[in-house]
Amino acid sequence: MRTPRRRTTLIAATTVALLATGTLTAVAAHAATGCAVSYTLGGQWQGGFTGNVTVTNLGDPLSSWSLRWSYSAGQTVSDAWNATVTQSGSTVTATNVGYNGSVPTSGSVSFGFNGTWNNSTNPAPTSFTLNGVTCTGSTAPTGAPTTPPSATPPPTTPPPTTPPATTPPPSVPQTGLVGWATQNGGTTGGGSAAATTVTTASALTSALNATGAAVIRVSGTINCSGMLRVRSNKTVLGNAGATIVGCGFTVNGDRNVIIRNLTFRNWSDDAVNVESSATNIWIDHNTFSNGYDGTVDIKRGSDFVTVSWNRVYSHDKTMLLGHSDDNGGQDIGHLRVTYHHNWYDGSKQRNPRVRFGNPVHVYNNYYYNNAGYGVASTMSAGVLVEGNYFENVKDTYHLGEADSGPGSLVARNNHFVNSPAGQTGGSVAGIPYPYTLDSASSVKSIVTAGAGAGRISV
Structure with missing residues (x-):
């Protein structure tokens, strides 16, 4: 008998990239910290989208991680892969699964998810925290404060609001190479x-x-x-x-x-x-x-x-x-x-x-x-x-x-x-x-x- 497993879903299409950078607190106290977060749209359609996230560890090695961000336009996350993702209100938390908790210095970890959006735009998050520390994209010196001073968030590139390319009518089928x-x-x-x-x-x-x-x-x-x-x-x-x-x-x-x-x-x-x-x-x-x-x-x-x-x-x-x-x-x-x-x-x-x-x-x-x-x-x-x-x-x-x-x-x-x-x-x-x-x-x-x-x- 076939045994069902947990359902997840995945889509990919034209990629639109956003880079958010910041400071990461390593597990050890007073460790050098730093990280970069890439948030991209793998695809967007009416009412739905796919998000892909890559976290690069610029600080000391991590044995586990938890990434958090907030949405500003009512987006909600549904199925995810390569991470456990939960949402409370506008705040989303993604934590490692069993096989990808360890992230060495200069190493990266990636995960993805599907989401929904119902407003006229689907703006990308402008700020991320990793293990409770706000990301700002530099490596902090030993003993430096873990929370950076308030600053205007770096400029972001929002995903396009134009719908994806439409398919030609059936009388003109697609003929180009894809895949x-x-x-x-x-x-x-x-x-x-x-x-x-x-x-x-x-x-x-x-x-x-x-x-x-x-x-x-x-x-x-x-x-x-x-x-x-x-x-x-x-x-x-x-x-x-x-x-x-x-x-x-x-x-x-x-x-x-x-x-x-x-x-x-x-x-x-x-x-x-x-x-x-x-x-x-x-x-x-x-x-x-x-x-x-x-x-x-x-x-x-x-x-x-x-x-x-x-x-x-x-x-x-x-x-x-x-x-x-x-x-x-x-x-x-x-x-x-x-x-x-x-x-x-x-x-x-x-x-x-x-x-x-x-x-x-x-x-x-x-x-x-x-x-x-x-x-x-x-x-x-x-x-x-x-x-x-x-x-x-x-x-x-x-x-x-x-x-x-x-x-x-x-x-x-x-x-x-x-x-x-x-x-x-x-x-x-x-x-x-x-x-x-x-x-x-x-x-x-x-x-x-x-x-x-x-x-x-x-």
Whole structure:
């Protein structure tokens, strides 16, 4: 039986930074003290926001900490991660959890939370105290007073009051790269290399396996078998109606690969396999159906992958992230993947099934008639399930799967039609990249209008 854990939630978007500096009293009496506090907005939307806080200890080592601030516009804090956060009136107190109480000199500790705001502005706090001492940003000499003289607070940069960028209407779907594949130097594929058009299996195999940057355009229907290896610095782009029948692509230890606008059918292994520490992969606007095993499987230490705007139908095992419970030595610290605006159209299970990766971001996907389950977080993974639309899904998301132990799963702002909210628990690491979150209730119309091959201009 799966055991629920404490629910937390997390969101990240365009970051707006505020630095507040001050004086920190260390645990020992008459110790040199000092700290810096960075308060940032990870995201802001109508009525809600995410706060991220980093405290840098400029004084003597700490064995525990308690940070306090006050809001001036009626904001309230709800769920938190990496700290215990409480609120009394306008005053918020955040204290360490068991694993992050010790902060060495020049060390930092970070935590985050979700909050609500109902006024016309959401101003950032202007003052912080740490362990009861007001922060002013310098290191006080031994024996100096712990409370600085009254002074005008340093100028702050308030978060913008302009709403986040709106999503284009469904007829103009987002097509740019978002998510983990933007990190680690980004993903450009073949870049500006001259395009080569292939129409046969042999030509496709040669082009994919060649060294050097290349843009490979696939035209017509190509019948093939087995797995075709895709080397580094490749963009594989389907012309209108381009279809791969009978085989799949494997990215094995290579990097910087883009696969877009292709229809895959009846593959004999996986449609797309990413493994052996492959990095910076973007799999976008493809259609998958009637294959043998996974549509997009990512495993063996691979990292920095975005899977976006794909449609999967008439298929069972969809997207596996992490192939084995025994592979933690290679996978922990990797397998960071973003799944967004995919249409899981009756695909039975693994939408996705996640091992070890943290954070894995599953947002703005449309789940429809999934007979098995939507998302499973296992083997200490951390999965953020955010802003998705679930319709006729009996098991939307849960912790653990088969013999795999539970991971963590944070769910927020999802939309349910004839579907229950799933099982959550634990905490998830922060999302480092900006993104625009569509309203969950609009995701069905947005995704069905934009997901799959043939929905972008090539």
